[in-house]
Amino acid sequence: MLMPSIASRPDILIGAVVLILEDHPLISMELQALLAEWGAHAVAVKNIDDALRHVNEGTVHLACVNETVHGESSCAVARLLLEREIPFVFVSGYSKAMIEDTSGLKNIRHVSKPFSQDELKKALIDALCPG
Numbered sequence: 001m002l003m004p005s006i007a008s009r010p011d012i013l014i015g016a017v018v019l020i021l022e023d024h025p026l027i028s029m030e031l032q033a034l035l036a037e038w039g040a041h042a043v044a045v046k047n048i049d050d051a052l053r054h055v056n057e058g059t060v061h062l063a064c065v066n067e068t069v070h071g072e073s074s075c076a077v078a079r080l081l082l083e084r085e086i087p088f089v090f091v092s093g094y095s096k097a098m099i100e101d102t103s104g105l106k107n108i109r110h111v112s113k114p115f116s117q118d119e120l121k122k123a124l125i126d127a128l129c130p131g
Contacts, residue, residue, distance in 0.1 A: 014039030019063040021051040023070050051077045063088035078105055087127035
């Protein structure tokens with residue numbers, strides 16, 4: 001059963017450019033496949049520098065960010081996304097309690113790995129359309 005926010009806004013991801021910052025290839029491929037299924041265009045990167053470059057280029061509408069990429073915190077990417085007012089969700093194996101409590105990052109939506117399709121889609125839609 002779809003959650004109400006998904007049912008009321010099922011097509012909002014169509015055409016969205018979604019940055020994926022994920023260092024695990026299988027998870028990145030799963031995210032790319034789901035986003036394609038939902039009509040979004042995925043831009044997958046495996047490191048912080050590439051993620052920062054894509055955000056700075058201004059072509060990203062939404063992002064899925066792993067909190068730790070190759071042992072490095074992705075908080076710089078999260079803070080830049082906040083600064084640019086680009087909605088995003090953390091997709092991580094870490095609990096929400098592990099997120100740095102700076103720059104409002106504790107309030108960002110968090111999807112724990114392993115995640116369900118409905119859980120991820122709801123988080124992405126809610127990030128795009130808060131409230």
